[in-house]
Every structure is written in C-alpha cells, then in structure tokens.
Amino acid sequence: MAERQPGDYGYEDTSLKAMGGEPGVRTLVDLFYDEMERLPEARTIREMHPSDLSISRDKLAAFLTGWLGGPKRYRERWGPIRIPPAHAHLKIGASERDAWLLCMQRAVDQMPVADDFRAYFMREIAVPANRAMTRP
Numbered sequence: 083m084a085e086r087q088p089g090d091y092g093y094e095d096t097s098l099k100a101m102g103g104e105p106g107v108r109t110l111v112d113l114f115y116d117e118m119e120r121l122p123e124a125r126t127i128r129e130m131h132p133s134d135l136s137i138s139r140d141k142l143a144a145f146l147t148g149w150l151g152g153p154k155r156y157r158e159r160w161g162p163i164r165i166p167p168a169h170a171h172l173k174i175g176a177s178e179r180d181a182w183l184l185c186m187q188r189a190v191d192q193m194p195v196a197d198d199f200r201a202y203f204m205r206e207i208a209v210p211a212n213r214a215m216t217r218p
C-alpha cells in the first residue's frame with residue numbers, strides 16, 4: 083500500500099480535523115455512550131461499565147484524540163495505555179465487540195462529517211475493537 087500523503091485520512095492529524103477536532107471527538111463519545119445507554123443490544127456492555135459514565139466518557143475521548151492523530155490526551159492524564167491489557171479483565175466476545183461497534187456506528191452517523199471519512203473511521207476503529215476481545 084502506498085504511504086499516506088498529506089491530506090489523506092491517517093496522515094498526521096487529518097483524521098482528528100475531519101472529526102471536528104477535539105470538540106468533535108467529545109460529541110462523538112457523548113453520542114456513543116448515549117447509544118450504549120439506549121440500545122437493548124448494548125445492555126451487556128453497558129453493565130460492564132461503572133454506573134456513572136463521566137470518567138468513561140473522558141477516557142474514551144482522550145484516547146480517541148490521540149488515536150486520530152492528535153495530542154496524546156489519555157497519556158497526559160492517566161499515563162500509557164494499550165487496548166488489550168486495558169480490557170483483559172472483561173468478557174468481550176464477538177457479540178460484545180459488535181454491540182460496541184453498533185454504538186459507534188450510530189454515533190458517527192449523527193456526526194456532521196464527510197461520508198468517506200465516516201466509512202474510513204468505522205473500518206479503522208474495527209481494528210482496536212478486535213484487539214479488545216478477550217474471548218474467541
């Protein structure tokens with residue numbers, strides 16, 4: 083595959099900008115957790131989280147800011163993180179992964195972002211979602 087060029091999604095902070103910068107990421111994460119609270123398919127993964135989702139919202143927004151090529155906000159506040167060990171204590175199989183991705187799809191569908199970026203984002207986020215699985 084050719085290297086990413088300036089302007090491509092994935093190049094430096096192009097993806098963060100396409101999401102609407104840090105305020106856009108925060109909106110996405112709020113929509114994501116709103117979906118998790120609402121969707122029956124997400125009940126199991128909602129119950130894995132603390133009842134108060136404030137810190138979960140802060141942590142996911144901070145992580146995604148860096149993951150989208152922006153400043154490493156998660157590391158600044160909480161130190162280094164890797165997705166597999168961060169989820170090792172949870173039971174995450176294919177159905178939990180799919181529920182998580184469904185919440186994210188519903189969230190990004192409500193974001194005023196370019197259609198090609200939305201599709202790119204969902205393809206890319208599936209990679210760490212698979213790595214978060216702890217069950218075959």
Ligand code: HEM
Binds near residue numbers: 131169172174178
């Ligand atoms: C595949 C389905 C996933 C499920 C079911 C899931 C579930 C969870 C749960 C329940 C927590 C809270 C753990 C606790 O409070 O003990 C958590 C933490 C977290 N998750 Fe996920 N997650 C998934 C995928 C992802 C992905 C794909 C990302 C990033 C792209 C992510 C990023 C995070 C982060 C940054 C934290 C905070 C870790 C910490 O500071 O302890 N998760 N996840």
